[in-house]
Amino acid sequence: MNKSVMVIMLVCIVLLSGCKQQATNVYSPDGDISLSFSTDNDGKLLYEIKVKDSLFVSPSAMGLVEKSGLSLSDGLEIENVDFNSADDTWTQPWGENKAIRNKYNEMAVLLSDGSTVGLTVRFRVFDDGVGFRYEYDVRNVDSLFITDELTEFNIANDGVSWSIPASFETYELLYRTLPISGIDNANTPMTFKCGSVYASIHEAALTDFPEMTLKHTDGCHFKAELAPWPDGVKARIAGGKFVTPWRTIQIGGKAVDLINSSLILNLNEPCKLETTDWIRPMKYIGIWWGMHLGVETWYDGKRHGATTANAKRYIDFAAANNIDAVVYEGWNKGWENWGGSQEFDYTVPYDDFDIKEIAEYARKKGVKIIGHHETGGNVLNYERQLDNAYKWYSDMGINCVKTGYAGGLPDGNNHHGQFNVRHYRKVVETAAKYRTTLDVHEPIKDTGIRRTYPNMMTREGARGMEWNAWSDGNPPSHHVMLPFTRLLSGPMDYTPGIFDITYERIKNSPDRKQWNMKDSKDCRVNTTLAKQIANWVILYSPLQMASDMIENYEEHPAFQFFRDFDPDCDWSKALEGEPGEYVVIVRKAKDRYFLGAATDEESREVEIGLDFLEPGRVYDAVIYADAEDSDWETNPAAYRIMNRKVSYEDKLRIKMARGGGQAVYFRPIE
Template sequence: MKKLLYLLLFIFVVSCATNKKYASSLESPNEQNKFEFDLNESGQLFYTVNHGDLQFITKSALGFELKTKSLKQGFEILASETRSNDSEWTTVWGQSEKVRDHYNELTIHLKQSKTGLLLDVVARAYDDGVAFRYVFPKQNNLADFIIVDELTEFTFADDYKAWWNFADYDNYEKVYYNSPISAVGDSLNFERRPDKEERANMANTPTTIEVNDKLVISIHEADLTDYAGMNLLNTHNGVQLKAHLTPWKNCDLVRAKAPFQTPWRTIQISENAGGLVESDLIMNLNPPVAYENTDWIETYKYIGIWWELHIGKTAWAEKTQFGKPISHPHGATTENAKKHIDFAAKHGVPDVLIEGWDKGWDNMEGSWTGYGIFDWKTSTDDFDIKEVCRYGKEKGVRMMMYHETISDIDHYEPAMDELYQMCSDLGIKTVKMGYTGDVNYDYDTKTYKQHHHGQYMVRHYKKMVQTAAKYKLMIVNHEPIKFTGEQRTYPNLMAREGVRGQEYNAWSKGNSPEHGVVLPFTRILGGPIDYTPGIFKMFLPEKPWSKDTFRVRSTICKQLAYYLTMYSPMPMAADLPENYEGVPAFQFIKDVPTDWSNSKVLHAKIGDYYTVVRQERGTDNWYLGSITDENARVLSTDLSFLAKGKKYEATIYADGKGADWKTNPEVVEIKKMQVTSESKMDLVLAAGGGQAIQFKLIK
């Protein structure tokens, strides 16, 4: 009898061990978003995502192919862990002062039976989305390794409507399209630039998807600091997008050493498009600020020698530009810089950006590439950098340094300490860097070494901003890797272009009126944009090298509203100083703040219209920006965001009578009225137009 009892007890213990259950799902704090893991019979891990009762991402694979091993299947679950977090952190600058970081987390610990390799997958569920990342623990049988494929899938329940642009390993400056998911990257029906590396059947992230009238999601990544940028491949396997990483030149995707963790794969979730804009998911998934002291970091507006270069009034170079003689004068002269400094001092603008001040522009050949041709320390013959900085200091204005690296990282990166020390010595606060051209291009061999969006350059951008911080410099990047929320960790990284920006209006067919009402729900979800708004002269000078007519496809009021809708803590007043002088609408650019304590989206429909209000940090003053596409609109708006029981003076900058982006874009009507939180108003937007309002507390 005793032996029988021992036998039954042994069977019970073995049965419990064999059938041990592990947590496999988690819900957001509000119980609306659900993330669930599933391990199939072959030991491959999958996941699904629900919002409420709707499973909009169905069974989707996870895993990797390494150069020497497959991490696709054969896994067993060793254990699982759950935890929750509800905390609050303060931004150094941003769209909000306080950010709540509230989530539930599940970690699945996996072991591949055949190889003994260990892999963890960590998932988090927030009220505004879900995210997951892979973690390679330290282990004896996996030291250095190379990823040759990430198997992550996003398989959708239906062919929802997507907003996307073509992926490109080197450039994010793209037109956005909308189509069913099944047509993402369809180069037969959407215009793809054949002269560039725009990838057929592949989209950049963020890619935003309208599931239905009450659910909008966006797929992106967070904390991209030592990995390859993720693109989305249309597999044409139903409605499925798959992670496709930007490679090193030898086709490695990621070079790593355990312990190692990937960026987060993020899915922002909202019941309306405005909720995506208000989401803090991407920033919350980045580490806290890396600096003990951030008092030296500030936000402000700037002007510069920039737009005149793009419209052809002046040139970057002195004699030859892009391999051809130039007929227009060099822009970055000491005299021209002082004129800009005088304007900035008169209107209270702290910085003047100066492009084309250094040696090297004359040496550039037919494209923005080169190897060792720039001298970032030496001024051109007609520009005295010490005199310009001295004159600026006398006027209370700084020079904003511009470094066009032309992606010559082999020469730029070793020089960064010396260059940034030079900036600090000159009293310069911000450096804007351009990364045009192929990475480390060599004219002799006609080859380039790396892609802009691969792991090599991701590492460079991190090293660059960390080095700049040693000299208390702030950074604005052009032609960069995409933003993935790292401004939380490195708040001296103020803005990144990475978008088809204002300059395209100066020398291409331009940006459509729709473009501006797509960007807040796509590109800007990753982080601040350097769109260079504020153009007042919409009809541009004729170009001697072209028969085409170039112009800006917006009204002046839409340009004003961009200071709210195209979020940046360091926006430019991009037009020529003479186009602002004596123009009443310029007052809004002077008044609009650059740092906010609260932001709310009042109206939002992707590609159609967008209205946002922001509260100036440290005050009760609010500002409103509203923009539309090519269609005129009237948007009824209540002002309940204003402080209750208080009166405000509203200064309204509206499209004037007969305004239209095509025929009459520069007419502005300015009026004032008293309002309270109980007031309502109609925002009347012209075709391609906008409206900007200052709500100033009456004390």
């Protein structure tokens, strides 16, 4: 063997022996995002992210902590690194986009302590961001008790952020615009901008783990904070093998790139249901808003909302106005226990609500019924009745259910810990057993489960319309903040569409003294009418509600938009916008398009190219716009409806009043 060959062999041996301390890299398919993984001299796990060669996330710790002291993070050495890639397209039965491209490069880093702990840290880098998770194989243990997660998100530079405070009980909080360094803690999605890069931190595929929030540690550095069990343990694991949710960072050059990202869905497992033909988007109305205003009650009595006669009236309105379904809240016994035992009976209606007669009446009219299960937080009572309640509904042809959890959970559990994550999953699986779709209020946040269980269609999980009935309400900026924050995680049942914006009809009613309505002059909806219409497009939900009492829609010309609206879209795109300022979104359903634009407290004009329309066709654009003198504070009900012939070569100038918006229905002219 000559000297040169020996030198080469020695160099190779040295390099191989040191590879466990070397950084390991993976790039996005377009090369703009790079992720590096390494272990330091103490065996600490670290990752960092660069965007177009600029440091975006500085070296950040990784791993978990176990109660017994078993090391799940330190002292692990790299045994192997596997690389993979994918580029495929999958379809879903409903969604903002029916076809989803899944294109990424993957790096799986296999680590071990040599005896007990095996860990694969799996990274996937897409053109629109990064996801990583921990896959543990701990040998010779019966159970594990996770007490902390070490994952850090050390943002390299300060910038501006949009988030709600961290809470393990509620997401119904107003959003804040703060410097990244000024955040004490935040729930996810937490959206921010550094320089010219927009990003949002969240999680995907939360199945049997507590939710992750973010705790500020120093500068622009944040650490994962998990919702605990009452004893302080964060996650209880049976056996030694488990996989965490994905930790995600969506990344884009424009704010709307985050809305157009499919990263969260792509990191969830494919659909587990054998068939999905029974799952379909719907428009709905319901006996609901009157209760929040105090005009009607959930419990039985002289002002009870869910009566047989009222139910049929809503069914008649739905049948006459191209509306698919009706929801009834307060139909079942148990509401009289509100604030006490919170015990509901999910198969016993109040005496004035003949559910079998109503179900048959709806069937003959071609209208679906959306059932309602309020738990008041008493999930143990709900689980005892779960199977029977869904079967009972299904036997009557009721295969869509709205659930609620407005109340404290038993035994000191919080809403967002592992206890309730497991409960929500149990409900989804039970509903699927009876071919039933779900609309969940007071939920665990969306992390893309709708890909795996598409019967999980929509959820609340933010301040929705009801806050306008009994508080100062949601400010105009709220509706143009949600698409860049909460809605990045998935659909929201915001329940838009109030036409009596200042509640004049009921405020002027001679019966008002009999109602329990708030007297505050500030109690109203803080938008213009045109923005309420636009929100049917902007605030995406496959179950989309016209939430006002039907009296306010009868003979109203602007309600024609909802009659024409199709929630079963095939394709969507956010065209322009900035968090909390304005947004413009278009959706295609079959051969028609629906555009929604909205602004904050400032009036605004934007010009939008119509190149999303099909070339070679002419469309009648029916425009629902603010009037010249519209203003969310002083003249919110003023609007105008205009028609214009357009094609894909045209541009549309959108003028919005303060707190206003615009909705456009594009129908092809044959």
